[in-house]
Amino acid sequence: xxxxxxxxxxxxxxxxxxxxxxxxxxxxxxxxxxxxxxxxxxxxxxxxxxxxxxxxxxxxxxxxxxxxxxxxxxxxxxxxxxxxxxxxxxxxxxxxxxxxxxxxxxxxxxxxxxxxxxxxxxxxxxxxxxxxxxxxxxxxxxxxxxxxxxxxxxxxxxxxxxxxxxxxxxxxxxxxxxxxxxxxxxxxxxxxxxxxxxxxxxxxxxxxxxxxxxxxxxxxxxxxxx
Numbered sequence: 270x271x272x273x274x275x276x277x278x279x280x281x282x283x284x285x286x287x288x289x290x291x292x293x294x295x296x297x298x299x300x301x302x303x304x305x306x307x308x309x310x311x312x313x314x315x316x317x318x319x320x321x322x323x324x325x326x327x328x329x330x331x332x333x334x335x336x337x338x339x340x341x342x343x344x345x346x347x348x349x350x351x352x353x354x355x356x357x358x359x360x361x362x363x364x365x366x367x368x369x370x371x372x373x374x375x376x377x378x379x380x381x382x383x384x385x386x387x388x389x390x391x392x393x394x395x396x397x398x399x400x401x402x403x404x405x406x407x408x409x410x411x412x413x414x415x416x417x418x419x420x421x422x423x424x425x426x427x428x429x430x431x432x433x434x435x436x437x438x439x440x441x442x443x444x445x446x447x448x449x450x451x452x453x454x455x456x457x458x459x460x461x462x463x464x465x466x467x468x469x470x471x472x473x474x475x476x477x478x479x480x481x482x483x484x485x486x487x488x489x490x491x492x493x494x495x
Contacts, residue, residue, distance in 0.1 A: 280341055283366045284309075291362065299398045300409055302362070303389035306369035311384040314370070318377035330378035331482070335474040338371035342470035364466050368396070371470065372477045379481040381489070391489060395476045402489070 287305045291298040322330060345363050372392045377383040390399075390406035399405035480489060 280367055280370055283362055288362070298362070299365070299393055299396065302365050302369060303392050303405075304409060306366065306373065306392065307384075307386075307389040310370045310373040311388065314373040314377035314383035317374060318380075318383075322378075327379045328482070331375045331478050334371055334374035334378055335471075335478065338367055338374070339467050339470045339474065342367050342466040345466055360466075364469065365396070367466075368470050368473045371474055375474065375477040376481050379483065381481055387489065391480065395473055395480060 283302070284305065287301060290301045294301070318330065321333075342364055345360070345367060369392055372395060373383045373388060376388055376391070381388070387402055387406060390402040390409055393399050393405035393409075394402045399408065
């Protein structure tokens with residue numbers, strides 16, 4: 270059976286350009302993260318599945334990705350949770366970043382093309398941001414334009430960082446992070462962060478496994494194994 274660490278690198282922090290965009294337009298944070306994750310993790314997941322897949326079943330690979338990312342999420346929660354409100358927004362963004370990579374890896378484990386344009390849409394649906402991948406894809410099709418990003422980053426320069434962090438946290442809490450109230454309490458945030466991050470990541474991972482695992486419905490269809 271594949272080991273949990275086999276060919277899965279440590280995850281890097283969300284890129285600064287992404288952080289600037291979501292601070293400038295927090296109401297679009299989930300979509301920006303999904304698009305950036307597709308660009309960053311699609312090729313990575315494809316290479317991981319290619320290198321690791323020989324001799325292992327899709328189910329084994331999916332479980333490797335699941336366990337690895339749950340552990341990463343717990344570590345992330347313990348490190349960033351100690352700052353309470355100061356680090357709450359970065360912690361939630363970092364958690365979503367980890368969960369995003371997990372979903373791309375799980376899709377690749379089951380033979381789905383992690384570069385397919387429906388993967389970020391499925392990610393948003395699994396996170397509960399949109400009711401269906403089709404609706405998420407329609408929303409994403411109106412984003413990702415360089416001009417829009419440039420305008421967002423320009424707007425960021427004229428706003429206070431602390432106010433932006435709080436505004437971002439407000440939108441994230443409203444759209445996809447309802448488990449995080451405890452992390453706003455300084456000092457006790459670390460244990461709560463580790464527990465909540467692990468639990469939330471397990472939830473997303475199980476949804477992803479159920480979604481991509483072959484069954485009666487044959488999986489999501491788009492970018493399916495050939």
